[in-house]
Amino acid sequence: xxKVSIYFIRHGIAADRADYDHDGDRPLTExxxxxxxxxxxxxxxxxxxxxxxxxxxxxxxxxxATIFAELGYPxxxxxxxxxxxxxxxxxxxxxxxHKSNTKPGTNGIGSGDRSLGxxxxxxxxxxxxxxxxxxxxxxxxVLKKAGxxxxxxxxxxxxxxxxxxxxxxxxxxxx
Amino acid sequence: xxKVSIYFIRHGIAADRADYDHDGDRPLTExxxxxxxxxxxxxxxxxxxxxxxxxxxxxxxxxxATIFAELGYPxxxxxxxxxxxxxxxxxxxxxxxHKSNTKPGTNGIGSGDRSLGxxxxxxxxxxxxxxxxxxxxxxxxVLKKAGxxxxxxxxxxxxxxxxxxxxxxxxxxxx
Numbered sequence: 413x414x415k416v417s418i419y420f421i422r423h424g425i426a427a428d429r430a431d432y433d434h435d436g437d438r439p440l441t442e443x444x445x446x447x448x449x450x451x452x453x454x455x456x457x458x459x460x461x462x463x464x465x466x467x468x469x470x471x472x473x474x475x476x477a478t479i480f481a482e483l484g485y486p487x488x489x490x491x492x493x494x495x496x497x498x499x500x501x502x503x504x505x506x507x508x509x510h511k512s513n514t515k516p517g518t519n520g521i522g523s524g525d526r527s528l529g530x531x532x533x534x535x536x537x538x539x540x541x542x543x544x545x546x547x548x549x550x551x552x553x554v555l556k557k558a559g560x561x562x563x564x565x566x567x568x569x570x571x572x573x574x575x576x577x578x579x580x581x582x583x584x585x586x587x
Numbered sequence: 588x589x590k591v592s593i594y595f596i597r598h599g600i601a602a603d604r605a606d607y608d609h610d611g612d613r614p615l616t617e618x619x620x621x622x623x624x625x626x627x628x629x630x631x632x633x634x635x636x637x638x639x640x641x642x643x644x645x646x647x648x649x650x651x652a653t654i655f656a657e658l659g660y661p662x663x664x665x666x667x668x669x670x671x672x673x674x675x676x677x678x679x680x681x682x683x684x685h686k687s688n689t690k691p692g693t694n695g696i697g698s699g700d701r702s703l704g705x706x707x708x709x710x711x712x713x714x715x716x717x718x719x720x721x722x723x724x725x726x727x728x729v730l731k732k733a734g735x736x737x738x739x740x741x742x743x744x745x746x747x748x749x750x751x752x753x754x755x756x757x758x759x760x761x762x
Contacts, residue, residue, distance in 0.1 A: 458759060545727045552720045554739070554753040564729070578729040580755040585633060 413568045414513045414523040418544070418575075419462070420530050420537040420561040424448035424479075426472040436470040436494075444472075448479050448558050451586040455560070456483050463515065465529035468493035476558070477531050485529070493532035499540055503571075510565070537561065547573030558583040588743045589688045589698040593719070593750075594637070595705050595712040595736040599623035599654075601647040611645040611669075619647075623654050623733050626761040630735070631658050638690065640704035643668035651733070652706050660704070668707035674715055678746075685740070712736065722748030733758040 425444030432438045440448065462485040467477035469489050477487040492502035506528075515524035530537065538553040541561045555561060562579030565571045600619030607613045615623065637660040642652035644664050652662040667677035681703075690699040705712065713728040716736045730736060737754030740746045 546721065546725050550721050552751050554751050576727050576729050577755060578731075579757055579760075580752060581760060582754055585754075585756060585760060 413510055414515060414517060415525040415567045416510055416565040417525070417527045417578075418530065418563045418565060419460070419527065419579075420532070420541050420555070420563070421476070422534055422537055422555050422557050422559050423468070423470075423472040423476040423531060424558045426557075439471050440475045444557070445475070445479070447583060447587060448476055451558050451560075451583055452480050452483055454586045461485075461527060462529045463526040464488065464509075465531060466490035466493060467531035468495070468497070468533060470494060470533070473531050473533065480529065480531075490530075493530060493536075495533045495536060497532070497536060499536075499543065502540075506571070510568075541577070543573075544571050544575040545573070545577055553580065554582075555580070556582050558586075560586075588685055589690060589692060590700040590742045591685055591740040592700070592702045592753075593705060593738045593740060594635070594702065594754075595707070595716050595730070595738070596640075596651070597709055597712055597730050597732050597734050598643070598645075598647040598651040598706060599733045601732075614646050615650045619732070620650070620654070622758060622762060623651055626733050626735075626758055627655050627658055629761045636660075636702060637704045638701040639663065639684075640706060641665035641668060642706035643670070643672070643708060645669060645708070648706050648708065655704065655706075665705075668705060668711075670708045670711060672707070672711060674711075674718065677715075681746070685743075716752070718748075719746050719750040720748070720752055728755065729757075730755070731757050733761075735761075 424440045426438045426440055465477055465480050465485050465487045467473045481487045492498050514522045515526055517524040534555055538555045539549045542549050544563055560581050563575045563577055565575050599615045601613045601615055640652055640655050640660050640662045642648045656662045667673050689697045690701055692699040709730055713730045714724045716738055717724050719738055735756050739751045739753055741749050
């Protein structure tokens with residue numbers, strides 16, 4: 413199946429709630445856009461390459477994903493990444509994606525290692541990461557806007573309560 | 588009591604085991620020294636200031652601590668940070684240190700926020716962090732040499748199964 417690294421990326425700084433009738437319409441601020449661009453290109457420079465980036469349908473997540481798309485990564489909207497989205501539905505998708513790996517490995521045939529980005533919202537992203545780490549939500553991870561959590565998913569096998577965390581990077585470290 | 592941030596820092600890259608009769612005598616390699624210096628000064632530039640750095644008595648941890656001391660941080664040897672060291676004894680020390688805070692706060696009197704660095708070894712450091720996060724060792728955190736885990740300890744109150752993780756930074760991100 414190849415190993416999978418999952419990167420949970422919180423959207424960048426967005427406009428105030430008070431200024432928009434619908435929360436989902438809030439765009440990134442100019443500062444949010446600038447910082448997110450810097451962070452995306454720093455991650456790219458560090459050798460982090462995404463095979464796919466899924467993002468929440470909300471404008472601020474979509475705009476964050478577009479910044480990554482400008483670096484050449486394929487992005488795709490994923491409704492399960494909306495606030496309070498359905499983790500089980502996403503997990504079903506993920507198992508299927510994990511299994512259907514046709515990326516060439518170092519031996520030239522399918523099952524190379526892959527990286528998946530998930531751009532969404534708190535507290536959902538850190539809750540999903542916690543379920544993959546230890547099977548339940550403990551709310552002990554602090555993920556700031558444009559911050560990133562990196563998990564290594566076992567190959568093959570059950571990801572829940574079975575993944576490892578190798579990264580929780582606050583945005584200021586990447587600026 | 589003031590808030591406390593605890594930074595668990597793994598020693599830098601050390602000489603091969605095969606070259607030393609006693610594991611504790613292994614020094615940092617030239618590469619380990621260079622990378623650790625870069626990381627320490629990057630953390631310093633990011634505004635991370637340590638009120639105290641405790642380190643394991645082993646040479647590689649002591650040398651890592653000395654690199655931080657050159658930036659002006661006070662360091663102190665702590666036997667509990669040796670491999671398989673006694674977490675309960677350390678915790679008793681920590682509770683006392685936490686309580687006896689006389690650092691001026693923003694109001695000018697005692698109880699300012701403090702930062703504590705712990706330089707030691709794996710798997711102990713990440714096991715200690717896990718106990719503070721969720722009360723037991725799950726071995727799901729990956730802490731590389733010269734990598735750093737940052738936890739926020741509640742103020743006041745029980746740190747075990749009650750702290751938050753805001754940082755797990757692999758060394759390559761800080762180089």
